Amino acid sequence: MQSIATFDPTDPDFLSNRFPTYRDLRDNAPVSRTVINGQPTVMLSRYSDVSRVFKTPSARVQPHPGQFPEHIGSGPASLFYRLSMPSLDAPSHTRLRKLASSAFSGRAVVAMRPWVEEIIAAGLDRLADFDTDIDFVSEFATKVPAEIACRLLHAPVADAHTVLERMPALNAVLGHSEVDPERLVEADAAAQFYFDYIGDIVDSLRGKLSSNDALGALLEAEEDGSKLTRDELVITLVGFFVASYHTTMVAMTNAVHALLHNRDQFQKLAGNPDLAPHAWEEVLRYNSPVHFLHRYAGEDMHFHGEDIPEGTHMLLAIAAANRDERVFDNPDTLDIERKSNRHLAFAAGGHFCLGAPLSRIEGDIFLRLLPTRLPQIELGRTSPAWGRDLSFPTLPSLAVNATR
């Protein structure tokens, strides 16, 4: 490989204001070199390159077929990792994904809409009770997605807080960072908690759900005996919780942040609630909840004059690709009426977000109701700083005043 630009993912200037660096990389170093978790890595930031890797069937999530990272240990957290769809390649991934897809069939998603709407409307109404600045993240964005995830799995909504508490511990094995022995012990304990908690729910619901229900459809596959083991079923369901909670929390927070910073767009939405689904896609493009995903090259590849040999670890800059001016007109402008919006916030190809249909009804309902229930909502007085996680940057808090 020739000498190419380097990218420092720990640079504090980059972490506090990412988009200028993304633009510079797209324009001047679409293929750059970096190190992630001790691994030499090639980073791609243009839309066409990121999209091409997602859609290349030989691109893998595992370093070598069947090989898992050492940092996951060999306990319950490791079992969770080894049976989770995002960590699997074909053929295991293909089989599990086909079965899990039944949870988000057209009929299953239509059946979800009424209870999703009930949870979101109640959450927004709770905000209207405050007459001072409140933190949108802790008062809404952490609670509502957790309640939706609990309801999806038939867990009592009142358990949302308890269920959530263990999530950061489990997430430690899913990221790209080293996990020290102490954190691995916590991750194992969290994984075991989820196996027991979801396992009990599954056993209590056998024979009681229709196949229109997300969990009912998966239970049928498991009861068939030959399609899905109990471990796979439980881990797929825990995976729904993990995959849906954090992304939705961040997407809802980013949506409020972006719309209130661009008041004309908020007013446009208030005047035409049918723009809500487009507005959701636009906020996902504008500030994508997942900034980076990774893949290993499954064959020799070639980008902008650079050879990327088979086995190369590649970091795919989704949030940078979603602001690529080669694809999106005025990419740094939030435009809820954007005509063509084939963003990559849900990824693409074989691992395309399985829960995207649920996310889309959540976004439609949330952005339809937000200006109706809280027409006066404004940003509060404190301006938040972005979190520093490379792949999943979040606003830890977002002060808003809903009643001004």
Ligand code: HEM
């Ligand atoms: C705005 C909200 C969401 C965003 C931005 C999002 C984003 C993503 C992305 C980027 C991936 C690809 C991961 C990879 O390739 O490694 C993914 C996968 C996945 N998502 Fe979502 N997601 C969202 C909501 C949800 C919801 C509500 C669910 C519901 C359970 C869900 C379930 C999943 C599952 C199961 C996968 C794994 C698919 C696979 O590996 O085949 N997501 N999501």
